[in-house]
Structures are given as C-alpha cells and as structure tokens.
Amino acid sequence: MLILAHRGYSAKYPENTFEAFVKAYEKGFDGFETDVHMTKDGELVLIHDETIDRTSNGQGYIKDMTLSELRKYNFCYKCKGFYPIPTLKELLEFIQDKDLLVNIEIKTDKIQYKDIERKVVELVEELGVKEKVIYSSFYLKSLLKVREISPQAYIGYLCENNYKKKIESLFQHQIYAFHPRHTYLREKNIEMLKKNKIFIAAWTVPNLKKYQRLKELGVDIIISNEYFK
Ligand code: G3P
Ligand code: CA
Numbered sequence: 362m363l364i365l366a367h368r369g370y371s372a373k374y375p376e377n378t379f380e381a382f383v384k385a386y387e388k389g390f391d392g393f394e395t396d397v398h399m400t401k402d403g404e405l406v407l408i409h410d411e412t413i414d415r416t417s418n419g420q421g422y423i424k425d426m427t428l429s430e431l432r433k434y435n436f437c438y439k440c441k442g443f444y445p446i447p448t449l450k451e452l453l454e455f456i457q458d459k460d461l462l463v464n465i466e467i468k469t470d471k472i473q474y475k476d477i478e479r480k481v482v483e484l485v486e487e488l489g490v491k492e493k494v495i496y497s498s499f500y501l502k503s504l505l506k507v508r509e510i511s512p513q514a515y516i517g518y519l520c521e522n523n524y525k526k527k528i529e530s531l532f533q534h535q536i537y538a539f540h541p542r543h544t545y546l547r548e549k550n551i552e553m554l555k556k557n558k559i560f561i562a563a564w565t566v567p568n569l570k571k572y573q574r575l576k577e578l579g580v581d582i583i584i585s586n587e588y589f590k
Contacts, residue, residue, distance in 0.1 A: 375437035392462030399474035
C-alpha cells in the first residue's frame with residue numbers, strides 16, 4: 362500500500378506549499394496529493410480552494426488573478442517565512458529525478474476552468490513524468506477529458522457522498538480507480554470494489570489504527586496529512 366501526503370505533509374507544514382512537498386519527500390511518503398486550479402493568465406497553480414482567502418494573506422479568486430499577482434501573497438501568513446503559491450510545473454520538475462508519485466486532483470467541481478485538463482496532461486507529458494502521475498477529480502467530465510487526451514492515464518473518481526450513484530457511473534464509464542472518503546471503506550464495500558477489480562485510494566486517513574485496518578483490508582493507496590507506517 363502506498364501512502365501519499367495530502368496537500369503535501371500538511372499535518373506539519375502549510376498545505377500545498379513547496380515546503381510541504383519537500384518535507385513529505387524527506388519524511389518518506391511515497392508521493393503527494395495536490396490540487397490544481399488555473400489563473401487568469403492560464404497558469405496551473407497548487408492550492409485547495411477556489412480563492413486564496415483561507416490559506417494566504419490575500420483575498421480573491423484564483424481565476425481572477427495572474428500568477429505574478431498571486432506570487433505576492435504569503436501562503437502561510439501565520440508562519441515566519443514567505444511561502445509563495447507553487448505551480449504544477451515546479452512540483453513536476455521536483456519529482457523528475459525522484460521515485461515519487463503525484464496525485465493531481467483537478468479541482469473543477471466548482472469552477473470549470475477552460476481546457477485545464479489538456480494543459481495539465483500536456484505539461485505532465487512535456488516534463489516526462491507520465492508514469493509518476495495519477496489524476497483524480499470529483500468532476501466526472503474532467504476525468505473523461507483526461508482519458509480522451511491520454512487514454513492510458515490513471516483516472517480516479519473522487520467521492521464523498523451519493524456513493525451508490527457514483528459507483529454506478531464508475532462502472533458505466535469503465536473507470537478502474539475509486540477515491541472515496543475513508544469512512545465509506547467498510548469491509549463489505551472494499552470487497553465489492555475488489556471483486557470488480559477497482560483500485561482503491563482512501564482519504565483522508567486520520568490515524569494509525571485506521572491506516573492499519575485499511576492496509577489489512579487491501580486498500581491500494583492511502584492519502585493522509587500525517588505519515589504512518
Ligand atoms: O484527493 C483526496 C482529497 O484531497 C479530496 O478532498 O477536499 O481535500 O480536496 P479535498
Ligand atoms: Ca484534494
């Protein structure tokens with residue numbers, strides 16, 4: 362089972378900052394999960410929310426700001442140092458020479474950024490890290506677009522409610538990876554997914570006990586803020 366650092370090593374470092382990714386690597390995580398949005402000038406940046414209000418000392422939507430405007434803000438204003446917003450390119454360059462996996466969550470469930478899927482996939486391919494990247498999204502259309510652009514890509518359907526309906530679409534679209542909230546993963550649900558040869562990635566696993574249980578039950582990936590092993 363692989364363990365991915367949720368938004369980087371976010372239990373100890375500011376989420377989705379370069380610091381959080383470097384520390385996750387040093388800690389021994391197998392890779393990272395991160396969230397991608399698109400700026401006004403078409404740059405791919407790593408941040409969870411659609412706005413910078415919660416995680417920086419600025420305010421406003423990513424879609425309304427250019428990368429150079431965004432770079433003025435500190436993405437950990439409570440900390441001592443300055444933590445600029447990272448780009449997807451910077452993170453992918455970091456993993457180029459390392460044995461790390463990156464789960465890129467395409468954050469299109471609230472705002473559908475024009476052509477973001479193509480831009481992400483093309484960047485991944487241009488940097489030669491295709492084998493180290495998996496894609497996920499709560500927004501099914503984004504996953505289907507990724508598959509259209511890159512038919513062999515790993516696409517995982519993120520889910521936190523309406524499980525029955527979402528699993529039906531998973532089967533309908535022949536998607537072979539499911540990324541549910543960890544609370545969904547009771548033994549019988551795991552068995553059903555495994556019987557259907559579905560790869561399982563659980564988030565956000567809260568403690569060692571849960572980590573061990575999911576490992577015993579054969580979950581493939583866990584995504585967590587803290588490192589367990
Ligand atoms: O990819 C798993 C998890 O990150 C999905 O939820 O809200 O943390 O992006 P969220
Ligand atoms: Ca995420």
